[in-house]
Amino acid sequence: MAFYLTTILFFPILGAVMLAGIPGRNRAAIRQATLAIAVIHFLIALPLWWLYAPGGADYQFVEHVPWIDSLGVEYHLGVDGVSVLLTLLTVLLTPLAVLGSWRYIDHHVKEFHILLLVLTTGMLGVFFALDLFVFYVFWELMLVPMYFLIGVWGGEQRVYAAVKFFLYTFLGGVLMLVGILALYFHHQGVTGVYTTSLADLMAIPVPGELQLALFLAFAIAFAIKVPMFPFHTWLPDAHVQAPAAGSVILAAVLLKMGTYGFYRFAMPLFPEAARQALPWIAGLAVVGVIYGAMVALVQPNVKKLVAYSSVSHLGFVMLGLFALNVTGVQGSVIQMINHGISTGALFFICGMLYERRHTYEIAQFGGLSTVMPVFAVLFMIVTLSSIGLPGLNGFVGEFLILVGMFQNHPWMTGIATAGVILAAYYMLRMFQSVMFGDVEIEANRKLPDLSGREVAVLLPLVALIVWIGVYPAPFLSRTEPSVDRFVERVTRTAGTQPAEVAELDADEAEPPEAVPAGLEGRP
Amino acid sequence: MNPEIQELLVAYRVVRPALFPVLPAAVLTLFGLLALLVDVFELGRTRGPAEGETGTPIMAPYLALIGTALALGCVGWQAARLETAGGPYFSGMVVLDGFGVFLSGVVLAGTLLTLLLTIGYCRRHDIHLAEYYHLILMAAAGMLIMVLAGNLITIFVGLELMSVGVYVLTGFRRTRLRSVEGALKYFVLGAFSTGFFLYGMALVYGAAGTFDLAGIRDAVSVPPASPVLLAGVALLIVGFGFKVALVPFHMWSPDVYQGAPAPVTAFMATGVKTAGFAAFVRVFMSTFDGLADQWIPVLWALAVLTMVVGNVAAIRQDDIKRMLAYSSIAHAGYLLVALIAHSDIGTAAFLYYMAAYTLMTMGAFGIVIVLGEKGTENTSIERDYAGIAWRHPLLAAAMALFMFSLTGIPPTAGFVGKFAILSAAVNSGHVPLAVLLVLTSVISAYYYLKVVVSMYMRASEREPIRSQVPAMAAIALLIAVVGVLGLGIFPGQWVEMARASVVAVTGLP
Amino acid sequence: MSEVGVGHYLTLSAILFTIGAIGVLTRKNAIIVFMAIEIMLNAANLAFVTFAMSIGDLGGLVMVLFVIAVAAAEAAVGLAIIVAMYRHRETVNVEAFTAMRG
């Protein structure tokens, strides 16, 4: 198990290389091969679910290999509960994305699948990285394949959307890079050691003003990715233009990198600044919740509507992170997964609509329940999940976020809670326009219902929607210790820092008790 | 034994170690002359198509290649022997230090790649003169001299050897207006700047009483600086600024880059810039070390202007060579930031970036070169590059890699280089400069992406480019690709090497 | 007072240099521009010689030799370029060559 994470991380690249050997003309073979690779990848990563020991070390499956000695950069990977869940989400969505693109992608099939696999590696790297340099490398790396996915296989405005996506994210990224460097030299100034290791950087106190500035540098990068209001305008364009699989990955995983960034880097590294900025960020999150819901309401385009709904949903996630208590953060984490599942499914659904009618205009549909009953059922469940119906996954996350946040910031939460009304409004309105009523447009009269392949795409997601909604305990329990530590770290006051750090070190030095044999703790 | 021979041997034993630092330059010169000579005697040429016409030189290109490779080997030898290498050489006119050796390697790598790319280019565009190779080697020799110079005179000589060669190379396709126009502009402005450079040298000489870099440092280390010295420094900044194309001394470069034959442009963008910066950095980091407070503000302003103007102007270019010219102006701005950092970290960053920059720029021009067709270089991004990704997938992928590297996206050499420069800037407290650097990089992303967009996301509306990649060019491109990725993914030893090379530069004799 | 000193030589050199520079700035004829540049180089030569004499160092004089050699080389190349240019446009007006711009 020494290089378990590395195996997971680079397996898709290996797959991509193999794929490169298949002649581009043989599309079926490429699709099948990619599917096989993605499924194997999923199976390789799946044991994480069991092998990860929630009560064990902070980070597990840790890998530590010197990389750039002179800069103090190490190839340092590890996962905690949150990254385990996000990893599994990622590896689950990749095969589904392949399946979902089976017919959607009809040109340059080989290149598409290669990029999809490379993208997977990029995303996983972000979730595994315990070194800021490594993190940044993967953060930017995944930009490239996504850029191509949008730009080459997207809709009419694809180039504009792709470039906008790239520039927005890149802008945030480079500012963060300056922040990383400032922190790096600050650490060197304090300890005399050059390092980009997250744990080491977390161990030193950062003076107030510097901390705030650095936090902002990180926060802007992540806020763009989340995306938080008002940094969100790249999202609708990117989503509308991206091919179905691209939208799915974008919504389900890429956006999580923003919130994950807050969780893993921005907030633990700069806890005091995070607390100082809390009213602003939480305020923006609340605005995002309401604003996203409002703008979603008036969209004439299904995909754009779902895109704006993401702005709203991720506002909830941000709110939960800044609840700064375990309940809220747990909700936030579970909501990251939920959003990935539900919105991922919604974008698959958009893709299925598009495959049939080559349009996303809501007005072009109507009455589809009659002609596509199976589709109607699945679409309905996903819609309900998205509006947070209790018993489905969305509710668990939203409720925990709100109940957690409410304990600290009742007014903001009160406003954000109104989001649940608005969500019902725009989602049901869209659902009704697409699915209910009589079939009025001739082209819709003979639409085929979902094929077996399409059902296979949606079914796992729907199963998860119900599972998390009904029995979220396995998910919550896996993240609870990690979230505990996060909350403890972020809420700790400055005065107690040295002692706490020492304690932390002591903890790390002890062999983790609950880790099964053969798993490494932190060295 | 014949006493004369013995005498010669003794002389050789004395001379040999003294020649050691200039060995690569000597090898280049030798082979350059050889290439010219064999051609003069019409050796190694194919028969011309008609009686009395010249054929294609066969031997000259390979002589040039071999010479460059040998020179590179000599640099390797130098690197290996660096620690035991004594000095001073040529009374201090030449220094042999890690800094110089590293950059010699970079220059020669650039030259080698240029040559590899040139051979196919010349064949395609019917350039059948061996002088071409001769000039490249001589210019490269000039560059090496600049890189190792320990004296302002040496710098000047190297500079001129390089410049004159490149003037001619720029106008080499003399039947084409643009080539000649480029040469004219380069020449007039180059000579003009030489005037300033010389006058600056004179003033510094007047203030310090010597041309020797170490001597000048000793002389000027006592403040306050006299106005004569400051004026001299100012004019040296102008002179170097011209060679490396800093705004506002950059205006020649877009026109010249666009007009010159593509391999020459590549050579200029890499070799000339490297050599210019090498001397620039050496003079300012060591010789004018004590005057840092005086020159940093000026360079600061120039860096800001260079990064902004270079990047901003690039976004509206359609000609890829012109776009790359502006891009190289912008990169000069980044490199200047490393100099402004005024620290070992900064210098190491400079070295690393120079290597990375050479590889990625060379790669980008390499693609430009191989995509040319007989009679046209196919340089329009919008028209010629549209949709080539699906016709030439490997070339396009490589081009995309170079573009992303120039943008600074990991895992490429460009990213690590930018990381290094940013580190240096932040470490020295030039955070605003660092922020400006990254913001202008975002602008740069726009025009680099434009190339990618055109290649991958636009449909071609012209008849397809028929282009075969000559084997030599393929090797060059492969080297560039491997280099860009290698320096990006495993930058460790290169960073290490750059760091180690810096130690020596401060220990200037 | 009336002794011709370093200051005078340097002033002359500076004046020459300025004349040369202004020549480059104002004249359009490539050959005249080139000659103006030569004036600048020679102004620098004058400065070298002056400083060399005042310091008592040979370096400056050596430098002048290099400059003269380089100027000759540049003249050769420069004139060749001007000839090539004339072949294209039948003019040596530098403003006539603006095929590349922007």
Next chain:
Amino acid sequence: MAANWIWLVPALPLAGVLVNGLLGRRIGKGGVSVIGPGMVGAAFAVSLWLFLDLAARAPEARTLSQNVYTWISAGDFRASVAFLVDPLSATLMLVVTGVGFLIHVYSVGYMHDEDRRGFARYFTYLNLFTFAMLVLVMADNFLLLFVGWEGVGLCSYLLIGFWFKDRANATAGKKAFIVNRIGDFGFLLGIFLMFGAFGSVAFADVLPSAATVLDAGGPLAFWICLFLFVGAVGKSAQIPLYVWLPDAMAGPTPVSALIHAATMVTAGVYMVARSHALYDMAPAVLAIVAGIGAATALYAATIGLVQTDIKKVLAYSTISQLGYMFLGVGVAAYAAGIFHLVTHAFFKALLFLGAGSVIHALHGEQDMRRMGGLKRALPVTYWTMLAATLAIAGIPPLAGFFSKDEILWRTWDAGHPVLWAIGLATAGLTALYMFRLFFLTFHGSFRGTGEQRQHLHESPPSMTIPLTVLGALSVVGGWIGIPPAIGQTLGGVPNAIESWLAPVFADAHAEGAAHAAGEAHAIPPMEYALMAASIAVALLGILAARYLWLTRPELPVRIGLQFRVAATVLSNKYYVDELYDAIVVRPYNALSHFAWRVIDEGLIDGLVVGGTGAVVRWQSRVSSAWQSGAIPTYVTVFFGGVVAILVYYLFG
């Protein structure tokens, strides 16, 4: 142990959902007809068993609970899927499964014309509803209650829009869901506050300690209760969130009977009663509850008076009766509120089913102006409807009389004469509009088309049997709650329901407990007087209805013309929908549009992002302009640079 089998009650309908939903098309209509009602019937049987098990215990030991699993546990927050069966929930379980079973059976007949897929879908939804409603009433914590709460809302949405091909139906469903969500928003805030105050949302933690944690009349208690009540207002269609219920009549009629009359809409009443320990700490909110209840009762009754759609009349009647229930719980007569809930479930379900039978017979006709004289054609329907109408009108000894009177008396007794008067007036109006409906439908002459007349037929047994059963319940249902005032005269007949519920309500309401225990104490003479008054008012209403719509049918028209403004306002339901549309929906939509077009596309994307791009492009043009291509320009710029640096060094 009975407690170990509690889960079976909700699980049975859930099994029905799975079978009907997944295999519905395979097992066919016949299979679905067995599974759908069968599962609910089985749930009823289990409920009955649990009820008997409870009844066999000592009053203070009448609590069964079962923790199925921990649902959510995150940080301090914990919520379980756990069920509580106590007298209150047992009562509701019986109502839900019992009435639910009858309506399921009825539906088999009513929905007969649906195709296979639709039939299965219908029973899937209906079973799902039963499941959710059972979760709601059996939950042992507020969060699980909320699950059921939203679950029933979902089913309501699905069933209202069951015939989704007509966009109006789907729209009505959507409206119901969204308006309910507004209430749920309040409910959620209430839960948040409660969790903050108590650190738990379980009944067992919150309710017993309410008196110690909350200050009586304090702001915390006030806000918790008020927010919870907002939820109740939404779900139980009270002012100002009642607007969805009349539209909800778009659903199939059995659905209206089950969801929009008998069970779901009473969830608010149940919830207030369940959390009475909290409400007792917030008298101000109780006053609001009572006030809104009374106002809604009267208000809806006035609208009901002029509606012509038979189901709309019943819908407004439901709103009105729910108002009564809130009036009851608002004056802390929780048992009385629940009592009315139970009796109302019987007679209102019956009224809807009867109306359904009529509609069925008339092939979908719902306008009373095209009915009349159906007495002969639909005898079973007629007689059962009569029982129900009398019950709702409050004629003794039918069900409605006892429960309604109990509420009125307790209102008076609690010192709210004004609310009592409103209640009384409403009682009169209820009798009036219900008999208007009755007379217009069954008496007089038939006003429909000839074709309709030919096809008039009594409904099949699957429909008439439930009608009969409910008819019987409407008659006798009230006898479980005979007030002492009558009970003592009858020889000590106890108030069964009150004493049954006493363990639930006793702790907070000592007086009620004593009252309920059937202890003989002086009956104030006022109680008899008020009783007489309400009977008189009811009779008056019936007579007036008879006069207006049977004897002088042209008179209502004349009155309408006379008071044209009032009539228009009433028949347009006080223009409240239009009002909401104007002050909420349209501004919200307009604002959304503004946010999109102006803020998103204009300000952020246009001005900031586009502006940045424009500035860069403009700069680029400027740079290009300098790059003129002419050597003199280049030299000049170059020289400018030289001069600038020299000036900086020599003069700077």
